[in-house]
Amino acid sequence: MSVALPVERVRVSVLRASIDDAVPMSFGRLDARQTCLVEVLAGGLTGVGESWINYPGWAPAERLATLSMGVAPLVIGADAADPEAVLETLTRELLPIGRQWGAPGPIWQAISAIDIALWDLAGRAAGTPVCDLLAGGAATRASVPAYASGVGPTDVALLCERALEQGFGAVKTKIGFGHDRDIATLGEARSVLGSSHGLFADANQAWTMDDALAMLPALDEHGVGWLEEPLAGNHVDDLEKLAAATPVPIATGENLYGLGEFETYASSPAVGILQPDLAKSGGLTIARQVARVAAESATRLAPHCYSSAVGLVASAHLGAAFDVVDWLEVDVRDNPLRTELLSTPLGWHDGALPPPRGPGLGIELDESTVRHFRTHVEEIS
Known part of the structure; x- marks a missing residue:
């Protein structure tokens, strides 16, 4: 004790x-x-x-x-x-x-x-590092793959090129800005990434069902790996109707709160990826519970993170503790609260982030x- x-x-x-x-x-x-x-x-x-x-x-x-x-x-x-x-x-x-x-x-x-x-x-x-506390013993993963987010609807090519230079294995584009603009964003991103890198899409609940259905051919054409928060309201029954019309996995979770909501979405066949945001959804305690639920329901995890280095490091510890976490999210737009906040910069390697191995989160604020x-x-x- x-x-x-x-x-x-x-x-x-x-x-x-x-x-x-x-x-x-x-x-x-x-x-x-x-x-x-x-x-x-x-x-x-x-x-x-x-x-x-x-x-x-x-x-x-x-x-x-x-x-x-x-x-x-x-x-x-x-x-x-x-x-x-x-x-x-x-x-x-x-x-x-x-x-x-x-x-x-x-x-x-x-x-x-x-x-x-x-x-x-x-x-x-x-x-003890937080990842070991979460795992109940030594964490089994040394690092967690990361994808680049914050791409689009502006500077799509520039930010995709930045993502490639920094070694990220996938890019997530922002869509939900109108049918033609969204198709152009996906096409521009895919043209820079080529076929060897993953491409995800996040509509931030901007679409009606008709909007989403109209975009399905473009998602298929550009090989989109997941579609995030496609529908306004993010209701499970609506997501299930959309999922029945497309093989593209649906991701959601940044606007869910507490374990009960995550259990509801994890139990739906529509949801392939859960995305708890540790700075929103209940911290590491809820995220650990969600990881266990995901493992039992064959759902994957990709924590949402669009904030500072602290939330990113916490997500990395979660990913090191649970192999159900497939990806970390890293915003590649300029943000000094991500790049300058810590006294020791984060140690990236081949597009993956190893959680710091010092006690706790292993970080010190600058x-x-x-x-x-x-x-x-x-x-x-």
């Missing part, structure tokens, strides 16, 4: 990096790269986690308030050595508020940061980078 490690303090920081060109999405534009970092301090150790705050524009203010006023007070004094027990407490106390608020997503996203930080802290206290990009900070004790 591990020694109790009472949480003494929680630090919540919002980081924002300006970008030269807004990134188009089917539902809006990303005008800056942002993240919410949570540091949990206990026993002279610090664990770090991340909460996704890409949308909406006021997400940083909401997340700062939810974490500092709602989540952190429940964490002070809790045992950092038992992340699963802390998550159980947080969900029991806060999800009813989320239901009444009509916004369970932000609650889960806030909890996710705490959970990742607690796993990091528990690993540091035990002198404090000068944090100070440079930090716009808000709260300390709770």
Whole structure:
């Protein structure tokens, strides 16, 4: 039995990096790269986690308030050595508020940061990498293959070429911008990638059923390996109707919260790939549970990650612990919160990411980078 490690303090920081060109999405534009970092301090150790705050524009203010006023007070004094027990407490106390608020997503996203930080802290206290803690012993995978995302609808050829130069085995394009534009995006990507690299497509729930059916021939023509979140609403019964019309596997999960929702989608024959986002869906605790469910249901995992280096490293530890994880997602657009946030850069090799082997997540924040990009900070004790 591990020694109790009472949480003494929680630090919540919002980081924002300006970008030269807004990134188009089917539902809006990303005008800056942002993240919410949570540091949990206990026993002279610090664990770090991340909460996704890409949308909406006021997400940083909401997340700062939810974490500092709602989540952190429940964490002070809790045992950092038992992340699963802390998550159980947080969900029991806060999800009813989320239901009444009509916004369970932000609650889960806030909890996710705490959970990742607690796993990091528990690993540091035990002198063990998080991947080994997740696996219940030595993790069996030294690295996890990664695909390049963030490609399209602009700079398709440029970003595909960047992905090839960096050794990625596949590219995911953003579609959902109209039939002709989407077909052009897929064609341009395939022409750069050739036949030796995988091509995935993400519609971000932009399509009606008719839109999706009209795109099926193009998906087949360009050898698309999976179709991500094709339909508005992401309802299981609709996905099953679409899946009956195409052999292209359907991927989803970045907007699912808690184990119950993932179990529903894992049990559907329509869903081939589950994509929990560790900074949104419940952190490493829920992701580990989802990996076990996926293994039992013959579903594959490819964690969603469109945030900072912290979420990416957490995903790498999950992938090292569970061979049901096929891919990591790496946004190849410029993002200093991915490339400059850590004191030691991530060690890529042949398009795969080995999780750092130090205790916990095995990372340290570059404090000068944090100070440079930090716009808000709260300390709770």
